[in-house]
Structure formats: structure tokens, C-alpha cells
Amino acid sequence: MTSICKYLRGNIKTIALRMIFVTVLGLIFVVSAGREDLSVVNGMARGDYYKFDLEYWFIPVLFFAWSLLVPIVEFEGFINKRNLDTLYSMPISRKSLMTARTISAFAQMAIPFWVVNLFWYFYRIFGNSCYRQDMVWLTMGLTFALCLVTLACAEFFFLNGNSVWDGVILVGMGVISYFAVMVILGVIIRSGISTVVKTFMSLPALLLFIATNDEISMRYYVQGEWRNESTSDWISEFTEKVSVSLILWAVLAVVMMVASYRIFTRRRAETAEGISDGWFGYKLMMPLYSVAAMLFCSILIGEGMNAEAIGFKLVFFLIVVLGYVVYRRGFKFKKSDLIFMAVLLVASFSGLTDLAVSGVPWSVVFG
């Protein structure tokens, strides 16, 4: 415990500077963000219909990016050969080092997050009877859980790397693969989707700016009083969904943090530098990433294009192969490389990209 305190005290200036940086950025966003009051929407069959559209999207986006960046900056010294030589020879145990850094990373995400969110709350929401205060708190909690799980996952993938760049690439792959898995799951289960699964999967939408559903964009409809029946139903469903979501994401965050802890405490300094061939190293991440990259690109830029065209598939195939060759520093024919190529070929030419473009999974899953 003393070592952890000593370590945190020794790094307090850097930690504070980072927190101040992101907090100021967040506060600037809050102050400059708009509040769209559409007021009465004329012509609606349901009578007077008030819509208050508060800009909240920048907070999750800012802290999502921050949650990805913090572990990279914080744990950079843990996977760099030069730094490991010094850190591992210091009179602090690996467990303490890891605990201190995890606390530090958590604080760097959590403190600015709540400062910015509370400022946003008091600046925009507090005292305004148009907004359901409990729902606002739930949404902030949900966003926090998301950032927490993002932090834990980024930490996990980064620590699987054998050098800083390797770690950064694995984090990138993890993020893109995660979205891809969500799409695939969404496509598979869209016909009989449960509330829990839908809630679980609706979260990436928040981070992709593409959410249009009410709970995510913090859009609150008010028709006279809150007691309106349809509004009450919606609020009840929202509250249930967010509560389940909060628990799921919090559990996942803890699991990932424990996994990161185990990876670090068992890490061999000898493996620093180079690329990771561990369980969550390139062997697993590359095939997943190749599929993910295709789906992701297909969704983002494939609309309006002829996704079935062979040229479209070929371009994707070549881009991913090129990325792989650069990452592997040459063309290799090991078993894992051949598996990657096989997965890539199947993903490219089996119609998966067509599915991504034509299946409209985002709207089905998240809409």
C-alpha cells in the first residue's frame, strides 16, 4: 500500500495535468454546445408536442476517446523494453505497480468525467422541470459504465502488445472488432431480439454517433405532463434497460481489469519489443480484425456502392493483406498466417460485406 501511495505521489503532477487537460476540454464543449428547443412541433396528430434536444453526444465521444488513450499513455512504460529494465528493477512489486497505474488510469478517466458531467448537469438540466432528473442520472451512469469498460478493454489489449505500437494496434483492432461483433450478433438475432441483448448492443451506437433512439441522444419528449401513458411506458422500459446495461458493463469492466492484472503480473520482460503472439496477440486479433475492418468499412462507405462487385471485395482484400504484411514485417507462411489468409478470403468473397451493406444491421439492431 505504501509503495502504491509513493508511486501515485511521485506521479501526481503528470496525472493532474492530464486530468486538467481533458476536464477543460470537456467544459469548453459543455459551454459551447447548443440546446435545441424545437418547442411546438406543429401539425402533429398528438397535439402539442414539445421536444428538447440537448447536446450530450460530445461527452461520451470525448471520454470514449480519452478512455482509449489513457491506458496507452499510462501503461506505455510497461511494454517498452527500455523502461521495463528500470521499472522491474525498482523496489516496487509488479502487483503494486499495476494497482497504482490502474488506480491512476481510473482516476484520470473518472474524475474529469464526473466533473464535466456534473457541470453539464447543473449548467443544463438542474432546476429545469422539462427533464426527468432520474433519467438524466441513469444516462450519465450508463455513459460512465461505457467509458469504464472501454478503459478496461483498452488496458487489456494494450498490455497484450509487446511494444507500444503493437499495443496501440491491438487496441485499435479490439475497438473495430468489437463493433463488428456487435453487427454480426445483431444480424443473427435481429428476428427475435430480447430487451437485454438489444440494450447490450445498443451501446456501441452511442459511440458511433449514429444513434437515433431517444435514450442515447438524450432527447426528451414532453407532452404536457410526464404522466402521459405512452411516455411513462417508454420511461419505464428505458429505466429497466439502462439498469441492466449498467450491471452488464460494470461486470465486463471488472473481468477485463482482472485479466489485465493477470497478464501484467505474469509478463516476461524478455518478450518486450516485437509483436505479440499471445492468445490475444495478432494470431487471434488479425483474423477478427480483417473481418471487422471489412464490415466496418462496408457499413461506413459501402452505402450507395456496388458491394457485390468483385473489385470492391478485391480492394478490401488487398488493403487488409497490405496492412498485415506491414504489421508482420514481411510475408510469412506460418500456420497462423495461413489461417489469417483463409479467414480473410472467406470474409472477402463469401458475401459478408454484402450483408453488412445490404443487411442494414445498424438500423435493425439499434433503431
Place this chain on the structure above:
Amino acid sequence: MINININSHSLGGNKVLENVKLEIPTGVILGLVGVNGAGKSTLLRIMSGVYNADEGDVLYDGDSPKDASTRSRIFFLPDDPYYTSQTTCKSMLEMYRTFYPKMDIDVYKTFISKYSLDEKKPIRTFSKGMRRQLYIALALAIKPEYLLLDEAFDGLDPRSRKHFKDELIKLVDNNGTTVVISSHSLRELEDFCDMFAMLDNKTVSTSGDIEEKVATLCKFQLAFTSDVDDEALEALAPVALRVNGRFVQIVLEDTAENAMEKLKALEPAVIEEMPIDFEEMFISEVERGA
């Protein structure tokens, strides 16, 4: 007392150290020597707790460097030490002070001003020698019980080298510190090391007192009027042998008198005893091992 007993250690599937056994008494300066890739840095990393030996261990008065409390008595200066893009002398001092609270700040300040290092400048802007000066200042200020230095003289100018050697001797005399220093500058090591250990073929091939070891060898230069009798020279079991036409340089593990007798029997036209130093002893040992 440091007890090294490493049965084996591998890096990337290649065995780097095998059956390394060495005892280093307290308060000595030991020079760790060996050709490139001999495993000096790996051994120092195991000694400092950075690596865990695959089989075997290193003990400091019976304590393992795997324990953080043991590492508080050790300072390891790797060949390429820690710094980030933002690290300054000041932040480095803070970091080390956190873990070595008994650090003598006055000693640190003295060295920093002696080396004219700007405390506010990022370390990344320093030359290799300047970075090493900073770490030397930290090491000397910490006054550890055990000081492990990897390629300690690398990048240092002659004045700094001399100063560093003088300070190390003072540290050993005043503090009883045990110093293990790896370097390719054998002439530097010879100046101030009490002992040496040579890593060759993955193990400690030879170790002991430098002067005593050098005294067991003698070197002669011979000139012959006719062709050199290679077989007769080889029969003397030389530690090192260089034949250049009718001129021969030979190193034998014997007393100078005995060696002279044996060589005279070969009837050279000229025979002359040459001085031998630690570096020549090293080369001879490496050649013999090969």
C-alpha cells in the same frame, strides 16, 4: 555477498546462460566481461530482478531480488535506461526519490552541477553521455548496497570516466557497496576492479582477481631464422598463438622462467618477454575458448 547460481536461462528459445555459478564478496568491484552476445546484460537483468531465471536464482545475503524489499538495496543502471518524452532530470529525481527515500540529494546536486546538466530540459534532448551522467549521479546519490552497471562507460568522455571511477572507489570505501560493472573497456576495468568474471560459451569461463589471473600468464615474442615449427609450438599448449612468417607471439599459462626455458629449446634467434595486460588476457581466454 552475492550468490549466483543460474542453471539455465533462454531468450526467444535460445539458451543464453547455462550453469553460471559465481560468488561475489561484499565490498568489491567486479568487472563482468565477455564478447558481444555473451549474456552479460541478461545476467545483470537476472541479478536486478528484471528477468526471472528459468532455472536457478541469484541471492543477496540469502535474499532474492524477486522481492521488492531486496531490490531496495540494489540499483541497476541498464545500458539504455528509462525516460519518456517528458522526463526531465527533476522528474527523474522525484521518481527515484519515491523509491529510494534515503537518497542523498546533495550528492545528486553536486554531480548535476559538475556535469553541467540542465535540470529542466527533457532528457530526450540529452546526448547519450549526458543521459549516462544523470543516471550516474542518481546511482551515486542513492548509495545502494549493490550497484549493477551495464556498459557503464558507454558514451562518457575521458574526464567523466575518470571522475566516475574515482567516485565508485569512494562509494565502495565509504559505503561498502558491492559493484558489478559490465564493460568492453577492459583497460578501464583493469584500473579499478578488484575482481573479474568472464562470460564465455554461456557460462562463467573464468573469474577471480585480475592481477593474480594476469600473473598466471606470460607473453613472449620470438623470431626464427628458419621456418616456424608449428607442431612444437602447439605442443606447449599455448593460451594464444600468433604466427606471422618467422615471427611468433605466444601466451603461455606458466611462470615466465619456465616458459622461457621451454621456448629457448625451440632455438629462436630472438626471444623477448612482453608485458601482458587484462585485455590481452581476455583475448587469449576468448581464443582459447573458441
